[in-house]
Amino acid sequence: MRIDVLTVLPGLFDCFLKEGVIGKAISSGKVEVKVHNIRDFTTDKHRVVDDVPYGGGPGMVLKPEPIFRAYDELTKEGEKPYVLLTEPWGEKFNQEMAVELSKKPRLMIICGRYEGVDERVKSLVDREVSIGDYVLTGGELPAMVIMDAVLRLIPGVLGNLESLRADSFSDRGLLGYPNYTRPAEFRGMKVPEVLLSGHHKKIESWRKEQSLRKTLERRPEIIENLKRKGLLTKEELE
Ligand SMILES: Nc1cc(-c2ccc3cc[nH]c3c2)n[nH]1
Numbered sequence: 001m002r003i004d005v006l007t008v009l010p011g012l013f014d015c016f017l018k019e020g021v022i023g024k025a026i027s028s029g030k031v032e033v034k035v036h037n038i039r040d041f042t043t044d045k046h047r048v049v050d051d052v053p054y055g056g057g058p059g060m061v062l063k064p065e066p067i068f069r070a071y072d073e074l075t076k077e078g079e080k081p082y083v084l085l086t087e088p089w090g091e092k093f094n095q096e097m098a099v100e101l102s103k104k105p106r107l108m109i110i111c112g113r114y115e116g117v118d119e120r121v122k123s124l125v126d127r128e129v130s131i132g133d134y135v136l137t138g139g140e141l142p143a144m145v146i147m148d149a150v151l152r153l154i155p156g157v158l159g160n161l162e163s164l165r166a167d168s169f170s171d172r173g174l175l176g177y178p179n180y181t182r183p184a185e186f187r188g189m190k191v192p193e194v195l196l197s198g199h200h201k202k203i204e205s206w207r208k209e210q211s212l213r214k215t216l217e218r219r220p221e222i223i224e225n226l227k228r229k230g231l232l233t234k235e236e237l238e
Pocket of ligand 1: 086087088089111112113114115116129130131132133134135136137138139140142
């Protein structure tokens with residue numbers, strides 16, 4: 001997968017693209033992420049990317065020209081990207097969307113700043129995406145959240161062990177099961193016996209039951225949604 005990011009603050013992505021699972025996936029060539037400074041697509045001496053809003057009002061708006069120039073330049077060759085715009089009021093990002101986006105060969109993520117992008121930029125956009133009902137100072141952190149959730153789903157990115165994990169839980173949006181590691185008892189708190197039993201079938205069913213129970217308690221709407229879609233097995237429904 002290739003992702004192109006358009007932003008006026010490219011430096012925000014430096015650590016994100018170097019460290020951890022994502023950093024390894026990029027350095028190993030499993031995925032390609034290119035961050036582009038919108039300012040590099042201006043044509044004036046002062047490299048202006050924003051301007052005052054028509055009709056008045058506070059703040060500045062990202063101009064359409066530099067963004068369109070970047071889009072035209074970056075889509076001259078290769079597959080057309082599926083274009084995302086991060087917005088506070090976009091479609092809510094979730095695991096289902098992450099799975100869908102992970103199947104696209106190429107993505108482009110446009111990051112807003114200031115009061116947002118000129119409305120005409122949205123003619124380039126396939127999906128306006130929100131990571132939650134709160135307003136940030138820009139679209140870069142949402143872009144990193146989306147990239148993190150999407151890129152970890154690309155085959156080979158999580159490595160062999162992790163990819164065998166029961167991701168069918170998180171891929172269905174179920175909450176995770178409790179995790180423990182040594183010591184078996186810590187400050188009087190013991191690890192559940194089943195996890196020490198070495199009985200893999202029992203451990204698997206305990207984990208599934210814990211995940212379903214936690215989801216039912218904290219996010220019952222996820223269970224209802226899976227039921228409606230027929231994505232819960234008979235035994236999971238019991
Ligand atoms: N989910 C979410 C997205 C945003 C966001 C996205 C773009 C801009 C541009 C200026 N402020 C922004 C905030 N906040 N919260």
